[in-house]
Amino acid sequence: MMKPTVLSLSLKAMFAAGAVMSISAIAQEAAPTMQRVEITGSSIKRLQAETATPLSVIKAEEFVKAGVTNVQEALSRIPANQSGMGAGNAVGGNYSGLPTGGMASADLRGLGGDKTLVLLNGRRLANHPYDGAAVDLNMIPISALDRVEVLRDGASAIYGTDAIGGVVNFITKKSINQTTITAELLRPKQQGGDEERVNLSSGFGNLATDGFNIFGVLDWHKQESIGSQQREFSKTGYDLAKGLNATSGTTFPANYQDPGLIPGGPATTGNPSFATGCNPPYSFPNPAAGATTCRQDYTRQVDDNPDQKKLSAFVKGAFKVGDGHLATVEVLHATNEVISRTAPPPQTGLALPNTSPYYPAAASGATLSVNWRPLEAGQRTILSKGKADRIVAAMEGNLSGWDYKGGLNYSVSKSEENFIGGYVQDASFAAGVANGILNPFGLQNAAGAAYLASTALRGQVQNAEVKNTGFDFKASRDIMEMSGGQMAVAFGAEARREVADFFVNRDIAGQAASSGLSGSLSTGASRNIQALFTELVMPVTKELEVQLAARYDRYSDVGNTTNPKIGIRYQPSTALLLRGSASTGFRAPTLFEKNAPPSKNDTSNAYNDPILCPGGVVANNPIANELRDCDLQQFKLQGGNANLSPEKSKSFSFGAVFEPTQALTLTADYWNIKLKDKIDALPEEIIYGDYAKYQARFLRNPDGTPFAISDFKENLGEVETDGIDVSAMWRLPKSEMGAFTLSLDGTWLHSYKYQNEKGGAFDENVGRFGATYAKFRWQHTLSLGWKQGPWGATLSNAYKTGYRDQGGTRDVDAYSLWNLTGTWEGIKGLSLMAGVKNLLDEDPPLTIQSTLFQQGYDARYTDPVGRALYLRASYSF
Template sequence: MTRSILVAISALASLPAIAQEQVPEEKMIRVEVTGSSIKRLVSETSQPLSVFKAEEFVKQGLTTAQEVLERIPANQSGMGAGNVVGGNLSGLPTGGQAVADLRGLGGDKTLVLLNGRRIANHPYDGASVDLNVIPVAALERVEVLRDGASAIYGTDAIGGVINFITRRSVIGTTLTAETLRPRKDGGTERRANIVMGQGSLDRDGWNLMGVLDWQRQDVLTSQQREFSKTGVIPERGLSVADGTSGTTFPGNYFDPVSEATGNPGFATGCLPPLSIPRVSNGTCRQDYTRQIDNLPKQDRVVFFGKAAAKLDAVTTASLEYLHSRNDVTSRTAPPPQTGLELPKSSPYYPGNAGGVPAQPGLSGEPLSVNWRPIEAGQRQIFSKGEGDRFVAALEGIAAGWDYKTGLNHSISKSAENLTGGYVQDSGFAAGVRHGILNPFGLQNAAGRAYLASVALRGKVQDAKNTSTTLDAKASRELMQLAGGAMAMAVGAEWRKEDADFNVNRDIAGQAASSGLSGSQSKSGSRNVKALYGELSLPLVKDLDVQAAVRYDHYSDAGSTTNPKLGVRYQPHQRLLLRGSASTGFRAPTLFEKNAPQSRNDTSNSYDDPILCPGGVPQPGANPLRDCDLQQFKLQGGNPALTPEKSKTFAAGVVFEAMRNTTIALDYWNIKLKDKIGALPEQTIYGNYAKYKDRFLRFPDGSPNAILDLNENLGRVKTDGVDLSATLSTGRTAYGSFTLTLDGTWVHSYEYQNERDGAYTQNVATYGDNGPILRWRHNAALTWRGGSWSATLSQNYKTGYTDQNLVEAQYFNEVDSYQLWNVSATYTGWKGLTLTGGVKNLFDKDPPFTNQGTLFQKGYDARYADPIGRALYLRAAYSF
């Protein structure tokens, strides 16, 4: 990391020497920027605001909102397409959702806006926007406010605000086609879009524009990359017992009378490479990593349309419509079936006529069998996510006030269909009990026919979030103060939220491996009312104080008032000092309060603390059920949740070291209490004495699940520094050069798993669910000359201490990770723009990690790109 920073600083110092001619300064106009409702010059803002122009990220081959936000160092999100394989931390399908997460506080504390207004949150957690709905092809820029803005936009803007801003108008037509071709098989992307517009808002008084964008990503399987082919890596401490499953093919058995354990296929090596022998107990283990996808197949279509018309010289009316659809097909290993009863009467009981070899130590009583029927195929879920958003808005000037008002109706939907691999639990178990299915080998014709008859297909769940908002705000200058014009803004908002979560009991109740077998349909609704005001006070020359306050009333969570104070002081034309302080309040979402309880697999494997303490089976235990196996957790909503509250402080300095060289340093500090979430499963299993009441059991004493509903946990404290640097040479005899560096350094990130509990330090170390990266930066060197431009960029992340659920001698430090990308653009032919480039120029593999939280093994799909080196080409023709 140090070397990379030194290289960047060295470049910052050396580039001005080649400057020959400066670009003329553009006249600045007053505009409304993210983080304020008062129109002002961008240079006047007292808040840390980053602006990313669409033309720049298009040249770098960034085609989705998730990819764009990956270049923002303050974004710690690891929730993207790869997480759909195996679901999220709750074990439920994600619907292919991609999430923004500023400061690592959770996607529920980053407010995502489109043209300054809200989008309905994704229905499966109800707490964050699915970035797949963003119309990237229609964007003009992305503005990222890196401190809290609860007083301006809403109480949930604790971590910051990301505002995606579309083009104001379009004239003409642009057709674009692009492709990304990895050097190795899998993960190919194709994209096409059309942007059309007619009428000039300034000249004709009206404009119509429309954008239609289609994108497809092919599946990337674990077997198409060496680093993800297997969960068994002995040289790294991942032995046969780690990263594998005890529910396998051929099946493992346990005799509850003689307590004999084994597998008839053990003597012949099980079924490599899918299942491999475990010498210590004569069983087989399933290397399920071999039958999952790194990235799912994904098809995305987005339409964005806007009509705007000037009603008079100062009044503009507009209509916006957004429709998105995201289809995702995710695949995991065949369905695990546990606790199957195999009686002595079955021809497949070891030693009977079915050809299964006899096994020593059997009592003749029914065996308990764990079996994964590979002939059923991989479990496959087809997720269809849809979003619709309609906005009718009016803006203008009345009685000296700049005003905006609008009606925003937004819907987010998702539905999951089981399309392969899943089986009806009861029918499947009956097939084993009645001697039709062979749990120790491939099926005969009758077995194959029966297996097909118990295949489970159909919609398992669907959900919908609806948000309807009426807003109005106005701003104006009031009077002259010593430092300039005093300005104010006032606004009001009314919002109604509805959430529906529907479980198809006919399907979900028949498949425990769906994670929804015990779920019930739920719904909820609430109203939110808000009033807010903002003042800009230039008290003396070069000193501006900004104050804002917001009052919100939630029909289900009470009222809250949140102020914000900002100060901007410019003692010298090349030096700016700024700071802000604010409070925040996030009410529990309808999903967090009302989500149906679901009995899902744990992320990691555990020993039951009573029946198999320390991995040693006790009398009456079933080691195939109680030892070194994914257990179950009961998760869901909690009506007793109380709101999260926060305090945010930020202070920064911006200085122009020399002409066209700007460096900004901003310190941020956030304190959050009563964080909403489920207690990490590792914490529960790690302290049985403390959490024994959470271990639910069936009447016979066998494990049912750990109780792990949403609750108010403890506090979170985090602070760090953002660095932004820009250097431009202006025009020279060799073209113009611009170097940018954006980085975030996290000093501390501490959290409590319960109120008044011990703090866990999460920076540069894998906590309960993942790491907080110490340093991230994105650096880019751009050259422009005539019809050509080119960019060399670097995306860098520091390493961290691994999860390390392995023997001490194999403890791992995850390496730092950097990707270099290069691109070039040519605009020399009229109307035609050609772009080509290489992502991951040096074909860098993801660093090894022994994490066990995700289904993917050998790397972490949340923090690394499994694609490898890839060539991308883009052609755009405008007429």
């Protein structure tokens, strides 16, 4: 076996998220008892330094030093991660208009959360039930973690076909035999966004002396919402000086269209409050030439971040069985409650006859079509409840010279949505307008207020669950001596069953078009997956090692696939290591993607109907309605597609680790991924942007009025992306001033090209906002750490380059956040920390993106909290 070098040992401490390793931690890494262990990226026990693939390891204490309070925040600091799904997306749903259940997901390489495999102790968790494509990071018990291993390389041959972008493996502590109580507090400078966390861990038994250990961790976390009016950058969606013009034609007071008394005659539009300024600041006169209607600034009543409460409990028992065998049992239970608020419910196409006491005097006497947003109903408010449960029974050890590991795994992920405020029963509400009880143009009288209250729609609107039951077994051993050491082989098998059920309460959903669920239906599906895999590690010489792996997977609903991988590690000197790998991947469509029934939902953006309002000008057509067809959210028909093909990928990477001295480590890795048959719905902006090409997707009612665009899941085309990961760590010599460590972790994205359809043109997404997302040219985390006796401090910076904004008319500025934390551990068992997050109080940069409910900034890539004081106290006994 090779003698460990300073370089190889430094690989063990390779970092992600820019976390600073303290000098004391490095000293511990520098002289350990080198032991063969299983690490992410291989099924063969080996020294961590022996890997041929780029593996980053973040120790749990580095989360603490950086002031990280949740898993989503931790992964957002990893430059290879371009996550676009977090707490802010729960407000108004994702870009498709569907609820997210408050989930957060990892997204290595920006390929989508469905192509990053998330593991807990090397085994799968059930994916979040809404589309079933990714694990909800909210369910990971952060306070139970020992470390996170991030494999920035395709690993379908080792873990499963969907590990195309990489693997994030959350690894819990192996044992605990003391009690620790921890409390955390976050207080922003501005109102909103307060956080509290309390966790308790305790255990007993010593594996070495008692032969067992049982421990448990209980963690509670609460985060207060941030309303749009609590932050200057998100207060309005209408500021023409900044380019913001995201408003709605469904307003309070209501707009109306008057068809006139002459059949086929020209229709007119108006608002009785237009001349008096509408209802500032929520609505204002339409600035369009000749307009007499109002526009609603709905952003004023949208939350930036939701209210969120998380509770997780993790229990693990480990028991020695005989000589060289270990039995373990893990139990996880986690809950997540999210309350999100958006603007009051838009009610469109209401009929107002001239018999109503609120009929405008200026109208013709014909029945009016009214668009009204009843502010008195309150903000639409959804309570999302998520729950995850997981139990694993496993055995590992050595039998007849084979290292083996096997286990049974059952996990379930559930989510439900409940209307708790703001939503109204459409039919009852429309009847109140038609019979003259409700006043669309002003505040309600006593009778109107009582009637409005009676239309309130409350209750559970949907729930879903995904269950994953599996068995896995693998074994490895050395098989022969080679020039560089022992050749080792591994074999393994896995079988699992996935079941997904999605229930829509038609009694609730069918009564509220503004929910985005009015056309949704219940569905369910299941499938079986079996896999065989093998791995061979060959130390050809003391300098050269080759890793070969292959995996065969069989899906009962989409067929078979075999995916190979090769990795090469070459170390010509103690100062230089070269590495490279190549692999293929295969992601089967999820059960939801294949089986979801048609659902009629709102588009994310406002559009003009290309026939009845071409170019934003209402057509001279008796069926045209300016308040329905012009500059308004339209409908889209979504759902699964039983004919979806799997996504397939090819990837390769190569890089180097250079350590000219013990104090300096430099790494660089080039990676390249090509994906074909990408599964997604065609972006609605593309469909509305080229009517001539996509006119068959515009579905209409028998009378010619718009029904919806057809936008089902499909295989769109190819994605080609490549870039370079770089890192540097400089460990300054210890002096009277203490020990300092400077680290940098960055990703430079060279290209991200995608096709919206097979054989179509490639669009470049790097440095610009594409159809729905931005891709950053450069991201980094930079950290400076200091340690002196019981004192320590960390100064860190997270940075993203700017990009060309949606529409291509302006640039979005770069985003840079500085955090500072200090620690004191002068009393045994006691650790105190204080710090400032967002030290310079940096606001999110201005963007005119319109794919989210929030306006003025992008909630997927930035933090609306602002400068905040962070306090933490922990005591162990």
